[in-house]
Amino acid sequence: MLQGTTFRSELEDGSYILKQGNDGIGFYLVNPDETRINCNRVYLPQSAIYQSSVFLLDFYGETTSISSERVVDDKPAEKIYYDLNGQRVMNPQKGIYVTNDGEKVIVK
DSSP: OOEEOSSOEEOOTTOEEEEEETTEEEEEEOOTTOOEEOSSOEEEOOOSSOOOSEEEOOOTTOOOOOSOOOOOOOOOSSOOEEOTTSOEESSOOSEEEEETTSOEEEEO
């Protein structure tokens, strides 16, 4: 399971570290002589499951992105009034109110 560090740590022999290596970006087997990892890094801890010296991340030369955008009209049809305590008000009297779309209203 993927792990992260918030401070400089010592990794077990057989762990994998995420880095830019000779073959590209991927998880590389930690060198037994260099098991220290800096803070704010990610790694795969030592496990018998992993049998390779590297796991590469390949996006086939494509930039990953959002493929389409969708505009959602989320404005409510009717105004709902709330008092300054956040309680819904059905019939606003004199005072200050906030509507469900964020507008501030003063009723005189």
